[in-house]
Amino acid sequence: xxxxTQTLLAGVDSSDAENWQLKNxxxxxxxxxxxxxxxxxxxxxxxxxxVKKSALRGRGGAGFPTGLKWSFMPKQYEGDKYIVCxxxxxxxxxxxxxxxxxxxxxxxxxxxxxxxxxxxxxxGYNYIHGEIWDTYERMEEAVEEARAAGYLGNNILGSNFxxxxxxxxxxxxxxxxxxxxLLESIEGKKGQPxxxxxxxxxxxxxxxxxxxxxxxxxxxxxxxxxxGGEQYLKLGKPNNGGTKLxxxxxxxxxxxxxxxxxxxxxxxxxxMAGGMRGGKKLKACIPGGSSMPVLPGEIMMQTDMDYDxxxxxxxMLGSGAVIIMDETTCMVKALERLSYFYFExxxxxxxxxxxxxxxxxxxxxxxxxxxGLMEDLDLLDNIxxxxxxxxxxxxxxAAAMPVRAMIQHFRNEFIYHIEHxxxxx
Amino acid sequence: xxxxxxxxxxxxxxxKYPIDKKQSAVMSALAIAQDEKxxxxxxxxxxxxxYLGMPPIAVYEVATFYNMYNLEPLGEYKIxxxxxxxxxxxxxxxxxxxxxxxxxxxxxxxxADGKFTLKEGExxxxxxxxPVLLVNNKRMCSFMTNDMIDQLLEELxx
Numbered sequence: 001x002x003x004x005t006q007t008l009l010a011g012v013d014s015s016d017a018e019n020w021q022l023k024n025x026x027x028x029x030x031x032x033x034x035x036x037x038x039x040x041x042x043x044x045x046x047x048x049x050x051v052k053k054s055a056l057r058g059r060g061g062a063g064f065p066t067g068l069k070w071s072f073m074p075k076q077y078e079g080d081k082y083i084v085c086x087x088x089x090x091x092x093x094x095x096x097x098x099x100x101x102x103x104x105x106x107x108x109x110x111x112x113x114x115x116x117x118x119x120x121x122x123x124g125y126n127y128i129h130g131e132i133w134d135t136y137e138r139m140e141e142a143v144e145e146a147r148a149a150g151y152l153g154n155n156i157l158g159s160n161f162x163x164x165x166x167x168x169x170x171x172x173x174x175x176x177x178x179x180x181x182l183l184e185s186i187e188g189k190k191g192q193p194x195x196x197x198x199x200x201x202x203x204x205x206x207x208x209x210x211x212x213x214x215x216x217x218x219x220x221x222x223x224x225x226x227x228g229g230e231q232y233l234k235l236g237k238p239n240n241g242g243t244k245l246x247x248x249x250x251x252x253x254x255x256x257x258x259x260x261x262x263x264x265x266x267x268x269x270x271x272m273a274g275g276m277r278g279g280k281k282l283k284a285c286i287p288g289g290s291s292m293p294v295l296p297g298e299i300m301m302q303t304d305m306d307y308d309x310x311x312x313x314x315x316m317l318g319s320g321a322v323i324i325m326d327e328t329t330c331m332v333k334a335l336e337r338l339s340y341f342y343f344e345x346x347x348x349x350x351x352x353x354x355x356x357x358x359x360x361x362x363x364x365x366x367x368x369x370x371x372g373l374m375e376d377l378d379l380l381d382n383i384x385x386x387x388x389x390x391x392x393x394x395x396x397x398a399a400a401m402p403v404r405a406m407i408q409h410f411r412n413e414f415i416y417h418i419e420h421x422x423x424x425x
Numbered sequence: 426x427x428x429x430x431x432x433x434x435x436x437x438x439x440x441k442y443p444i445d446k447k448q449s450a451v452m453s454a455l456a457i458a459q460d461e462k463x464x465x466x467x468x469x470x471x472x473x474x475x476y477l478g479m480p481p482i483a484v485y486e487v488a489t490f491y492n493m494y495n496l497e498p499l500g501e502y503k504i505x506x507x508x509x510x511x512x513x514x515x516x517x518x519x520x521x522x523x524x525x526x527x528x529x530x531x532x533x534x535x536x537a538d539g540k541f542t543l544k545e546g547e548x549x550x551x552x553x554x555x556p557v558l559l560v561n562n563k564r565m566c567s568f569m570t571n572d573m574i575d576q577l578l579e580e581l582x583x
Contacts, residue, residue: 172492188448
């Protein structure tokens with residue numbers, strides 16, 4: 001098997017109960033990136049330039065260039081500013097941030113310290129998914145370790161730079177992965193997304209300038225500072241810098257997280273994940289988490305794993321959650337479960353999403369249960385049309401896109417269900 | 426209304442936020458209250474509201490919005506099984522059906538002895554460990570098989 005350079009989990013041994021601790025992170029040259037910045041007095045602007053050079057793009061789903069996002073924060077602002085880490089990992093198929101936090105928590109803390117330095121921020125919050133209590137406790141311990149060692153708090157490593165970091169535990173709401181819903185949630189409210197603009201860089205947490213990044217994004221920063229943005233970019237391909245964790249789930253022999261360079265062929269990733277379970281045939285794959293369009297197996301096998309290649313193939317890299325489905329999978333049933341999820345998790349704020357997700361679920365449900373009508377296929381398209389692009393946040397799009405892609409690529413299966421009142425597989 | 430231990434934990438959470446932003450601690454305060462009481466009665470939520478200086482309605486809004494709060498008394502152990510697509514592809518529904526059969530209850534039901542309540546869950550962010558279930562919001566059990574469910578239920582029944 002090919003050995004790839006790792007930037008996130010290099011040297012991490014998850015079977016060792018103490019491997020996550022600060023002393024072991026330090027042995028893996030941990031905290032030397034922030035030491036380098038402070039002892040060489042590298043300016044905040046130079047840090048941002050280095051991140052821009054790396055072509056690091058947001059690892060949470062949207063893929064926005066990280067350095068550019070950091071440069072949006074107002075520099076001369078007198079009051080408080082915040083950075084927030086989005087560890088509310090609830091996109092079905094995604095479980096990479098959990099592994100970063102439980103197996104290598106200090107790389108996230110160091111990444112956030114560097115980000116805070118670059119943007120002139122004194123306080124950060126890490127918002128952790130509700131269902132992973134053990135991981136929250138691990139982060140609480142790690143933050144205490146970092147504080148005791150002088151990496152968090154006032155005058156970090158004897159410099160003028162101060163930064164404090166706190167963990168915030170979520171309690172079961174998919175929508176809080178949307179960055180403005182997450183801010184509302186930290187403020188102690190229902191997690192309902194805010195209308196944008198204003199964007200968080202101007203009006204964020206408590207109405208102050210705020211930058212929100214995904215866990216993996218922050219965790220990618222220490223390597224970039226130590227080795228240079230150009231080196232990071234070279235690991236991947238132009239416009240798609242670095243390595244990325246892909247969470248592989250579903251019908252494979254070895255589900256799990258695999259860190260590979262951007263641009264690695266999907267076939268290689270599938271092989272790393274042990275290949276298809278039971279030697280069955282790959283039927284379909286959702287390459288970027290449940291909100292992204294599904295692709296037929298034969299298209300996936302020709303595709304590389306990076307933002308631009310997956311977009312060219314007709315889907316999106318999203319969070320890097322690769323859901324594998326073999327030939328025994330009923331696509332109607334698969335879509336029924338996903339549609340139920342979006343119906344259940346819609347925050348109820350925008351009418352097209354609140355009502356539309358219910359419609360989508362009920363129609364797919366009746367097709368699955370042999371009560372579908374042929375005109376339902378057009379009706380589903382019509383409802384998806386009336387949701388997509390008509391809501392405050394992207395949950396509406398996330399509910400609509402899988403429906404359209406499933407019907408586009410597996411239309412025959414839906415027709416079979418309607419005509420024969422049973423499953424094709 | 427809440428034990429000194431719980432209040433200490435809530436104070437620890439309040440200290441994470443700016444001094445005039447106590448409301449930010451409401452999610453953890455409700456979770457801590459639920460750990461102590463088992464569920465969130467109106468009087469518990471009213472206490473939390475008073476403690477954080479919030480209108481009670483603002484606390485109810487939070488408690489009813491997030492899925493992991495218990496708004497009614499449940500069994501001693503709440504078992505939440507993820508049946509979302511990635512888990513379903515790896516036996517999530519089989520696990521749910523097995524627990525249903527073992528306990529002779531369906532989703533959102535509690536056993537006659539008040540020991541177990543079964544819930545259907547959404548993505549827990551652990552799809553690589555499927556099938557996955559969660560006991561009382563905190564203890565995640567991974568790669569569940571029928572044997573492991575037998576062991577778990579026996580352990581919790583003691």
